[in-house]
Amino acid sequence: MNNRLRRVVGFWALFSGPALWWGLVLLVPYLMMLAISFYTQQFPFHVPDFQLGNYLTLIGDSQYYGVLGRSVKVALLVSVAAFCLSYPLAYFLAFKVQSSRLRMFLYIATIVPLWVSYLLRAYTWKTILGSEGILNSFLMWLGIINEPSTIFLYNEFAMVITMAYIFTPFMVMPIYASLEKIPPSLMEASKDLGAGRWRTFIKITLPLTMPGILAGFTFTFGLSVGDFISPILVGGPYSNMIANVVATQFGISMNWPLGSALSVVLLFIVLGIITASDKLERVGRLNMG
Amino acid sequence: MAVLTAEGTTGATRRRRPFDISNSTLAVAAACVLAFLYVPIATLMVFSFNSNPVTKLPLTEFTFAWYEKALSNPDLMAAVWNSVVVGLCAVCICIAIGVPTALALDRYNFPGKTVFRRLVILPITLPGLITGVSMLTMFRSAGIELSLLTVIIGHGTALTAIVVTNVFARLQRFDRRIEEASADLGARPLQTFWYVTLPNIKSALIGSSLISFTLSFDEIPVTFFLTGRDNTLPMYIWSVIRRGITPEINAIGTIIVGISIILILVSVFIMHEDNQRAGPVRK
Numbered sequence: 001m002n003n004r005l006r007r008v009v010g011f012w013a014l015f016s017g018p019a020l021w022w023g024l025v026l027l028v029p030y031l032m033m034l035a036i037s038f039y040t041q042q043f044p045f046h047v048p049d050f051q052l053g054n055y056l057t058l059i060g061d062s063q064y065y066g067v068l069g070r071s072v073k074v075a076l077l078v079s080v081a082a083f084c085l086s087y088p089l090a091y092f093l094a095f096k097v098q099s100s101r102l103r104m105f106l107y108i109a110t111i112v113p114l115w116v117s118y119l120l121r122a123y124t125w126k127t128i129l130g131s132e133g134i135l136n137s138f139l140m141w142l143g144i145i146n147e148p149s150t151i152f153l154y155n156e157f158a159m160v161i162t163m164a165y166i167f168t169p170f171m172v173m174p175i176y177a178s179l180e181k182i183p184p185s186l187m188e189a190s191k192d193l194g195a196g197r198w199r200t201f202i203k204i205t206l207p208l209t210m211p212g213i214l215a216g217f218t219f220t221f222g223l224s225v226g227d228f229i230s231p232i233l234v235g236g237p238y239s240n241m242i243a244n245v246v247a248t249q250f251g252i253s254m255n256w257p258l259g260s261a262l263s264v265v266l267l268f269i270v271l272g273i274i275t276a277s278d279k280l281e282r283v284g285r286l287n288m289g
Numbered sequence: 290m291a292v293l294t295a296e297g298t299t300g301a302t303r304r305r306r307p308f309d310i311s312n313s314t315l316a317v318a319a320a321c322v323l324a325f326l327y328v329p330i331a332t333l334m335v336f337s338f339n340s341n342p343v344t345k346l347p348l349t350e351f352t353f354a355w356y357e358k359a360l361s362n363p364d365l366m367a368a369v370w371n372s373v374v375v376g377l378c379a380v381c382i383c384i385a386i387g388v389p390t391a392l393a394l395d396r397y398n399f400p401g402k403t404v405f406r407r408l409v410i411l412p413i414t415l416p417g418l419i420t421g422v423s424m425l426t427m428f429r430s431a432g433i434e435l436s437l438l439t440v441i442i443g444h445g446t447a448l449t450a451i452v453v454t455n456v457f458a459r460l461q462r463f464d465r466r467i468e469e470a471s472a473d474l475g476a477r478p479l480q481t482f483w484y485v486t487l488p489n490i491k492s493a494l495i496g497s498s499l500i501s502f503t504l505s506f507d508e509i510p511v512t513f514f515l516t517g518r519d520n521t522l523p524m525y526i527w528s529v530i531r532r533g534i535t536p537e538i539n540a541i542g543t544i545i546v547g548i549s550i551i552l553i554l555v556s557v558f559i560m561h562e563d564n565q566r567a568g569p570v571r572k
């Protein structure tokens with residue numbers, strides 16, 4: 001056997017199995033979902049009668065804009081909240097903790113909550129914010145309120161705080177990584193040239209951590225816009241988010257074509273965010289030379 | 290870090306305020322964020338030992354009752370067992386598919402490689418919901434009944450990306466000349482893989498398997514759509530907490546939290562140690 005042939009044989013010996021697997025259980029399902037989004041629903045079945053109706057329904061029915069708009073709004077609020085929580089923590093870890101051992105310990109402490117069951121982390125907010133919950137009983141004990149309040153749970157605020165809590169470690173990780181890469185000499189130089197603390201931060205630190213911030217926003221936004229569990233647990237009447245509508249169409253409503261069309265929209269939102277943040281990062285890198 | 294050291298050493302000559310407001314504000318803010326991350330987890334743990342069936346303050350008596358109740362609940366234990374089985378089978382799939390995929394990506398160029406690489410990591414890039422409903426579509430259209438097997442295939446597909454990325458990263462640091470030497474010395478490809486390649490990717494493999502198992506143990510969005518009559522642990526917890534709050538869940542939650550943290554710390558430690566030893570990226 002010549003070398004070239006041997007390489008080809010080697011490649012297929014290695015790869016035919018995985019290729020078959022990935023094709024069958026990953027590519028086919030995605031393509032199938034795309035195809036079904038053009039099918040026609042004839043309750044309780046869907047028939048391969050290709051048309052744009054499902055997408056037209058999404059565009060034509062203002063109810064779906066509302067859901068879509070609210071999902072994007074909540075996902076953005078979650079990302080902003082996670083950012084506000086993450087940056088000071090990451091900055092403190094990267095620049096203010098002197099002992100490298102302590103820094104490693106605190107960093108691991110920050111990402112450990114990621115490995116605590118997602119469901120339990122969402123559920124614990126229900127026990128904190130509920131009318132019989134910890135926050136209420138605490139406020140009553142302090143004497144601030146006289147009777148349990150129902151304003152904390154089952155609204156957008158509860159969804160944002162719960163998801164921000166769950167996804168904050170995803171924001172801390174990339175921001176910390178980008179802060180760590182900044183050569184301290186740059187900040188010293190800025191100081192030596194007379195820039196104050198804030199000026200150094202705005203002109204040097206913040207721009208240099210943009211890639212990390214973008215990555216963090218991409219993670220948190222994608223995760224929260226696709227989350228349908230937290231909204232059900234703590235969102236109450238506001239839990240009708242795009243991911244929940246998809247889940248309903250595949251479950252109770254059994255309208256797969258519409259559900260597929262919505263998943264395709266969701267897929268493009270997430271892929272769009274990922275591509276946009278990639279582009280922004282590249283542009284940023286070019287501008288900074 | 291070095292900024293602080295510089296400030297610290299030159300602090301005497303550079304007139305500094307005795308109490309630096311900005312630094313302490315930052316420390317307080319960081320402490321608050323860490324507290325925010327841990328108070329809910331601590332809540333879960335504390336109330337798993339509290340006798341009041343309602344999760345509210347003040348605390349009442351200390352008790353193990355919820356643990357006893359949880360551990361003697363047959364539905365819950367069946368769900369735990371299902372999760373263990375699903376997790377182990379999913380990890381086997383992850384390894385069986387992930388290792389050859391990573392090897393192929395590392396050493397061969399083939400048409401559509403970039404697209405393929407993107408496709409493989411899609412399940413960890415896109416919301417789990419999308420992978421879940423698309424696989425549901427496929428199984429149902431093929432007339433396959435939903436069961437633990439479909440859940441296993443779902444987890445295997447969604448989590449293999451973790452093994453692929455970790456093993457691929459490890460292969461990039463691995464000196465291929467060792468493999469060539471092994472081949473020159475007459476080893477067959479499988480022998481070279483077993484005696485040379487495998488020991489080198491072992492830690493990445495163990496680490497990513499542990500991570501995959503932990504994630505499978507916690508997986509909801511994919512499981513939600515692919516599960517049949519048998520519940521995994523998260524699906525059982527989900528069905529209970531939708532009805533109401535029970536301290537039994539706090540107890541089982543505390544146990545899971547403990548076990549997952551141990552598994553993850555072990556895997557982080559294994560991979561970290563190994564990366565330190567392996568040196569810089571080759572390519």
